[in-house]
Amino acid sequence: MDNDQGLGRRRWQLAALLSAPMLWLGVAYLGALAVLLVSAFWTVNGFTGEVVREFSLQNFRTIVTEEVYRNVTLRSLGVAVAVTAICVVLALPMAFYMAKVASPRTRHWLVIAILTPLWASYLVKAYAWRVLLANDGPLDSLIGTPGYGLFAVVIVLSYLWLPYMILPIYAGLERLPDSLLEASADLGARGGRTFRGVVLPILVPSIFAGSIFTFSLSLGDYITVQIVGGKSQLIGNLVYANVGAANNLPFAAAIACVPVLIMVVYLTAVRRSGALEEL
Amino acid sequence: MSVPAIALAGLRKSFGPVEAVAGIDLEIADGEFFSMLGPSGSGKTTVLRMIAGFERPTAGTVALSGRDVTELAPYERDVNTVFQDYALFPHLSVLENVEYGLKVRKVPRKERRARAEEALESVRLPGFGGRKPSAMSGGQRQRVALARALVNRPKVLLLDEPLGALDLKLREQMQVELKQIQRDVGITFVFVTHDQDEALTMSDRVAVFDAGRIAQVGTPEEVYEHPATPFVAGFVGTSNLLSGSAAHQILGREGTFSVRPEKIALAEEGAPGTVAEVIYAGPVTRYLVDLDAGARMVVMEQNRRTGKSHRGERVRLTWQAEHVIEIGANHAS
Numbered sequence: 001m002d003n004d005q006g007l008g009r010r011r012w013q014l015a016a017l018l019s020a021p022m023l024w025l026g027v028a029y030l031g032a033l034a035v036l037l038v039s040a041f042w043t044v045n046g047f048t049g050e051v052v053r054e055f056s057l058q059n060f061r062t063i064v065t066e067e068v069y070r071n072v073t074l075r076s077l078g079v080a081v082a083v084t085a086i087c088v089v090l091a092l093p094m095a096f097y098m099a100k101v102a103s104p105r106t107r108h109w110l111v112i113a114i115l116t117p118l119w120a121s122y123l124v125k126a127y128a129w130r131v132l133l134a135n136d137g138p139l140d141s142l143i144g145t146p147g148y149g150l151f152a153v154v155i156v157l158s159y160l161w162l163p164y165m166i167l168p169i170y171a172g173l174e175r176l177p178d179s180l181l182e183a184s185a186d187l188g189a190r191g192g193r194t195f196r197g198v199v200l201p202i203l204v205p206s207i208f209a210g211s212i213f214t215f216s217l218s219l220g221d222y223i224t225v226q227i228v229g230g231k232s233q234l235i236g237n238l239v240y241a242n243v244g245a246a247n248n249l250p251f252a253a254a255i256a257c258v259p260v261l262i263m264v265v266y267l268t269a270v271r272r273s274g275a276l277e278e279l
Numbered sequence: 280m281s282v283p284a285i286a287l288a289g290l291r292k293s294f295g296p297v298e299a300v301a302g303i304d305l306e307i308a309d310g311e312f313f314s315m316l317g318p319s320g321s322g323k324t325t326v327l328r329m330i331a332g333f334e335r336p337t338a339g340t341v342a343l344s345g346r347d348v349t350e351l352a353p354y355e356r357d358v359n360t361v362f363q364d365y366a367l368f369p370h371l372s373v374l375e376n377v378e379y380g381l382k383v384r385k386v387p388r389k390e391r392r393a394r395a396e397e398a399l400e401s402v403r404l405p406g407f408g409g410r411k412p413s414a415m416s417g418g419q420r421q422r423v424a425l426a427r428a429l430v431n432r433p434k435v436l437l438l439d440e441p442l443g444a445l446d447l448k449l450r451e452q453m454q455v456e457l458k459q460i461q462r463d464v465g466i467t468f469v470f471v472t473h474d475q476d477e478a479l480t481m482s483d484r485v486a487v488f489d490a491g492r493i494a495q496v497g498t499p500e501e502v503y504e505h506p507a508t509p510f511v512a513g514f515v516g517t518s519n520l521l522s523g524s525a526a527h528q529i530l531g532r533e534g535t536f537s538v539r540p541e542k543i544a545l546a547e548e549g550a551p552g553t554v555a556e557v558i559y560a561g562p563v564t565r566y567l568v569d570l571d572a573g574a575r576m577v578v579m580e581q582n583r584r585t586g587k588s589h590r591g592e593r594v595r596l597t598w599q600a601e602h603v604i605e606i607g608a609n610h611a612s
Contacts (some may be wrong), residue, residue, distance in 0.1 A: 074415050104382070136405060153366070172585055179363075179366035182331075182333050182360070182366065183367075184353070185352065185354050186331060186332075186333075186353050186358075186360045187359065187380035187427070187428075188380050189354055189379075189383045190352075197383075198370075201367065202368075266294055
């Protein structure tokens with residue numbers, strides 16, 4: 001009896017402790033997602049501009065059938081994949097140098113150097129690149145500028161999200177004992193072979209963890225695209241245009257479901273690699 | 280003597296201002312079970328790592344079977360290492376771990392499989408190939424590490440405190456097995472340990488390390504019975520040092536001498552003293568005796584007699600003259 005009371009009390013305490021975060025999760029995250037999903041099935045009256053709260057698949061039909069939306073989706077996917085690939089290629093040697101080569105003192109400064117750009121405003125960094133990439137800008141006078149466009153978007157997004165790739169890979173390498181690298185060399189493997197045979201496979205979860213950031217952040221971005229993208233549009237721009245200029249919130253919600261769907265598919269695939277335990 | 284499996288000449292290694300290895304000259308014969316014994320920080324592991332190629336010497340040379348390998352990378356040397364933490368690849372199965380070295384050397388798949396399974400059998404882990412290292416116990420991982428090194432049939436196997444992480448029973452069992460495996464495969468084993476029992480039981484020869492130098496090299500018996508320095512006498516077994524006036528009064532000789540605890544008996548006559556401590560340890564009892572002449576002696580007695588001496592009791596200690604070791608006497612040169 002006494003025991004039961006104690007147990008009941010402890011349950012109450014646990015419930016009280018968890019209620020605030022659960023409320024936050026429920027309202028702020030799941031609630032917002034639910035509203036997004038529900039409103040994606042509404043439509044807008046073409047004459048009055050008012051939202052019609054009736055279930056309709058019209059928005060999704062438009063997205064699937066009209067070629068422009070398919071192109072924008074594929075383009076966004078391509079940009080996200082390219083940004084992620086560039087970040088992996090750049091982050092691997094940098095993280096390796098930080099974790100395994102640099103002295104503890106240098107390592108300390110390098111970690112700070114990686115983190116510092118994250119404190120600067122996203123807008124400032126994007127505009128800095130707009131200046132860099134401008135015709136007659138600093139880059140142009142040095143090696144020539146690619147100009148504003150998709151290529152510029154990929155470069156700037158890679159620059160912006162690189163720390164999110166370096167940090168998980170760095171953390172993964174820190175946990176990798178040096179003796180594994182020595183054992184591989186001891187068994188006759190040169191550097192490249194050790195990298196492919198030991199380092200890379202062990203880092204796969206870390207790389208996936210980083211790619212979740214670079215991929216999802218690239219997929220949803222619209223500001224960089226506006227600043228350095230020239231005429232090209234990505235999914236984010238369509239959402240933005242439908243929220244603002246077109247004033248078609250239900251259609252914006254439906255478009256926003258596309259990256260959400262892509263991320264769900266991606267996360268499900270990544271989950272099988274064990275990368276989610278790395279986060 | 281034929282060409283030694285390992286020859287170290289004038290070997291030194293400094294880490295910044297710290298000299299970890301301060302001049303080592305050593306030859307290890309083919310097929311020898313050689314131990315490097317010493318306290319932590321005495322440089323034994325650094326020497327092993329220089330033989331393997333993980334550290335580059337500050338000065339001196341490393342030669343394997345007569346070939347100077349000082350400048351060669353680890354993957355260019357015909358040695359394999361069993362690491363203290365085993366260093367098994369966590370993403371590979373046990374069999375893939377064992378195969379790794381063969382795969383790197385492009386041994387055909389079929390032969391690779393056969394040799395890896397044979398190696399697992401030789402360390403008594405047949406049928407474990409499909410497991411992940413994380414699903415195995417410490418002792419099993421240790422054997423996998425051993426198989427992974429042995430499968431390459433190196434000329435020399437380096438073992439860096441491989442038994443350090445095992446519990447006592449398993450360690451004793453592995454000591455016997457290691458010795459057997461070494462006899463079976465007939466390759467040179469270089470075994471680093473800080474455990475004197477381990478070094479004495481397993482080795483053909485032992486090098487005792489002290490502060491980056493080798494204090495003595497010899498068979499376990501030589502090192503134990505005729506320690507070259509007070510350090511060796513103290514580190515290998517318990518030493519009862521008699522020097523100065525105590526040596527003069529009791530032995531009537533000048534110098535530094537040692538008598539092993541098991542060689543001393545509590546008796547009716549001999550050097551008088553007082554029992555300071557009695558330590559019962561199952562099969563034996565250890566007595567700490569403060570001699571009147573001014574030295575503390577440890578006496579180890581088998582628990583055969585019924586009577587027992589107590590703390591504060593007056594006793595006399597005797598030993599046979601041949602058991603008095605003059606330290607450094609055999610190595611006066």
